[in-house]
Amino acid sequence: MNIQKRYKYVPQMEFYDQISCEYKPFVMFFNKTNFISNVVNTDELGFRYNYYDGLIKKQSEFYNHDEISLIIGGSSVFGFGSTTDSNTISSILTKNTNQIFLNFGATAFNSKQELLLFLNFFQKFKKIKDVIIVSGMNDLYLNLVNKQDVWGDFFFKKKYNKIHEYYKNRNNIKLILKKLYLKLLNKKIKSSDHKNVNFHNLDLNFKNLFNIWSTLSKSYEFNLYYFLQPLPSWTEKKLSELEKNIFEILNNSDDFAHQILKEISLIENYEKYKHILEKNSKNNEINFVDLNYEFKKLKNLDETLFVDRVHLTDVGYEQISNIILDRI
Numbered sequence: 001m002n003i004q005k006r007y008k009y010v011p012q013m014e015f016y017d018q019i020s021c022e023y024k025p026f027v028m029f030f031n032k033t034n035f036i037s038n039v040v041n042t043d044e045l046g047f048r049y050n051y052y053d054g055l056i057k058k059q060s061e062f063y064n065h066d067e068i069s070l071i072i073g074g075s076s077v078f079g080f081g082s083t084t085d086s087n088t089i090s091s092i093l094t095k096n097t098n099q100i101f102l103n104f105g106a107t108a109f110n111s112k113q114e115l116l117l118f119l120n121f122f123q124k125f126k127k128i129k130d131v132i133i134v135s136g137m138n139d140l141y142l143n144l145v146n147k148q149d150v151w152g153d154f155f156f157k158k159k160y161n162k163i164h165e166y167y168k169n170r171n172n173i174k175l176i177l178k179k180l181y182l183k184l185l186n187k188k189i190k191s192s193d194h195k196n197v198n199f200h201n202l203d204l205n206f207k208n209l210f211n212i213w214s215t216l217s218k219s220y221e222f223n224l225y226y227f228l229q230p231l232p233s234w235t236e237k238k239l240s241e242l243e244k245n246i247f248e249i250l251n252n253s254d255d256f257a258h259q260i261l262k263e264i265s266l267i268e269n270y271e272k273y274k275h276i277l278e279k280n281s282k283n284n285e286i287n288f289v290d291l292n293y294e295f296k297k298l299k300n301l302d303e304t305l306f307v308d309r310v311h312l313t314d315v316g317y318e319q320i321s322n323i324i325l326d327r328i
Contacts, residue, residue: 003253006246010307015039016080019107022046026120027113029155030106031078041085048078048103051091059102062125068100069093069130070122072114074138076229078105079317081307087314089134092321099129108155110138111209118216128222130328131213134291134320136228137310139205140264140273141257144197152205199272206280214284225287225328228277230320232306233265235295240304250308261309287327294323 007014015037021029024046031046041049043058050057062068071077071090079088086095093101106117114135122128138155146153210226217224232239232247239247250258274290281288295301298319305316312320 006249012039049085051086067127072104072133073135075107081311130223132225134227210280210284227289230291234270234292242304
């Protein structure tokens with residue numbers, strides 16, 4: 001089943017499916033620049049537009065403000081699933097307070113890339129009050145899919161390798177012909193050799209990263225928070241009729257990413273992963289909040305909060321924003 005059928009229920013996802021990435025120094029890639037639509041828009045750097053004072057503004061317009069806060073993470077922070085730029089977590093927080101919260105969400109970023117993005121831009125602002133990381137899923141996903149090494153892993157790694165191999169072997173006629181022959185025979189390379197999550201590697205990753213984040217927060221005097229993303233199964237959510245229809249399409253699709261997310265959603269992964277994040281947050285004096293636990297307390301948990309296993313609706317992002325405001 002084609003996942004595009006979900007557009008019937010969540011039409012805004014058609015625009016998110018169109019957003020691609022562009023190669024960038026250090027972080028490998030970032031959101032497509034100058035993307036324009038009725039749902040989602042990015043500036044000349046690739047950052048999503050932010051709501052402020054009744055207007056939608058690009059990131060560079062906030063460099064001269066006396067104080068700002070940053071919301072950092074992957075596609076959920078970017079706002080996949082929201083119907084407008086003003087319904088992302090950062091925009092909702094800005095609307096509901098007298099403070100400025102900026103969207104540092106990056107499609108498909110892992111935790112190291114989130115840190116590198118921060119390092120590349122944070123000194124452009126006069127003063128950062130809060131750094132709020134809403135993340136977790138991409139690291140767990142990559143850990144399950146890819147063979148881990150000391151360098152870590154990132155999304156689109158196979159594309160990078162393919163481009164590198166093509167360039168390196170562009171004059172090797174024999175190799176090119178061999179690849180064409182294999183393609184004609186329709187021999188497919190296995191997508192992944194994932195088996196189990198390597199929680200030991202995840203523990204080491206966050207031990208190192210949280211130590212760096214903690215050092216930065218003390219040196220530059222900003223408050224630091226880590227919020228673990230919510231998943232429907234981890235919140236023990238009863239799916240709405242709309243969510244049931246969407247998940248039926250995703251569960252019966254051949255989309256590789258959604259099949260991996262289905263594996264990640266196992267409750268045993270949640271318990272072990274939460275323990276790692278909670279422990280390393282405590283050891284590094286980082287304020288940790290599990291959004292899955294907080295979602296379980298919601299009175300409207302039965303409403304349509306998710307557009308898939310990771311991304312949320314406008315209502316879902318509003319709930320995350322309310323929890324953040326209650327905890328910072």
